[in-house]
Structures are given as C-alpha cells and as structure tokens.
Amino acid sequence: MxxxxxxxxxxxxxxxxxxxxxxxxxxxxxxxxxxxxxxxxxxxEVKEKVLEPPMPVEKMRFLLAILLKKISAPERLQELGFDKKLFDDVLVESIKNSGREPCTNSELTVGETVEEKRSDSPRMNSPKVVYGTVQARTSFH
Known part of the structure; x- marks a missing residue:
C-alpha cells in the first residue's frame, strides 16, 4: 500500500x-x-440479528421477584397472587394494574420484547420489563 x-x-x-x-x-x-x-x-443487505436480553431471563425473573416483594405491601402481593401464581402472570397483572399494556406478541423473542419495551419507555434506563409471552415459565416461592 x-x-x-x-x-x-x-x-x-x-x-x-x-x-x-x-x-x-x-x-x-x-x-x-x-x-x-x-x-x-x-x-x-439487512442482516438478521437476534437480540439477546441483557441478562438471562431466569435471573431477571429472580431479581424482579425480589424487587416486587421489597417494594409492595403484603396485601398488594396477596392481591396479585404472589406465591400462588406463576411469576410471569403476577408481572402481567401488575403491569395491567399500573395502567400500561403488557406485550402479548408471541412472535417476538424475549430479547426483542425487552428491547421493544425499552424503546417505548420515556426513560431509557427504567426497568420496564414485560414478560407476558415467555415460553419457559417458572414460579417463585
């Protein structure tokens, strides 16, 4: 050269x-x-890229369960069905009660769902995570 x-x-x-x-x-x-x-x-060419969530979904669920338990009153947790329903269902119910619409698009991957909700959020750093369509569901006790 x-x-x-x-x-x-x-x-x-x-x-x-x-x-x-x-x-x-x-x-x-x-x-x-x-x-x-x-x-x-x-x-x-537009390369198809798979969006990965910022951390494993199981860890997100665990941390959200801890956060929800710390910030919510025991009566509120009982009303949402915490410890009785799947945690994903508890999150969806909590999101609906806050006046927002949970993501119900089953065609999106978990990473795409998180990214979509982040971009819709007025504050980019807010932990606005919605898992209404997660395939592998677990409950926390």
Whole structure:
C-alpha cells in the first residue's frame, strides 16, 4: 500500500483504495469507479440479528421477584397472587394494574420484547420489563 502523506499520490479512493496524484484526478476517478457507482450488495443487505436480553431471563425473573416483594405491601402481593401464581402472570397483572399494556406478541423473542419495551419507555434506563409471552415459565416461592 502506498503511503498517503509525502508521496507522489496522496489522494486515495475510499471505495476501491486506488491512489491518485491530484484531487481533480480523484474526482475524475469517482466518475468511473465501479465501487463508487454500485455500492456493495453485502453492505446494503439487512442482516438478521437476534437480540439477546441483557441478562438471562431466569435471573431477571429472580431479581424482579425480589424487587416486587421489597417494594409492595403484603396485601398488594396477596392481591396479585404472589406465591400462588406463576411469576410471569403476577408481572402481567401488575403491569395491567399500573395502567400500561403488557406485550402479548408471541412472535417476538424475549430479547426483542425487552428491547421493544425499552424503546417505548420515556426513560431509557427504567426497568420496564414485560414478560407476558415467555415460553419457559417458572414460579417463585
């Protein structure tokens, strides 16, 4: 590769990496450069990526159960069915009671559900996690 500074060809095409003596020569090259005219197909393709939740779902459930138990009154926990229903159902009920709509799209993965709810939230850092459609359900006692 040629050295860009202090060389006879200091201008480089950022698409095909060819070197040129003057800026005018580089601009003329752009008119003929295949890579400049036809962007690479692989750059335009949308790659499907699977969103992973920020931590394992089981750990999230465990931490949410602890948080819910610490911040809720015992009467409220009993009303929600804590220790009697699956924790996911308790979360859905709690979310409905707070005036929000839980995510019910069964086509989304857990990571996509968390990300979708995060982006809807006015505060990006708020722990607004909804698991109405989690496949593997567990209950906490």
């Amino acid at each position: 040629l050295c860009v500074h202090k060389s006879t060809k200091p201008y480089v095409c950022s698409y095909c990496k060819s070197f040129h003596q003057t800026k005018m020569e580089l601009e003329a090259h752009y008119a003929e450069c295949k890579d400049y005219k036809e962007p690479k197909v692989q750059a335009m």
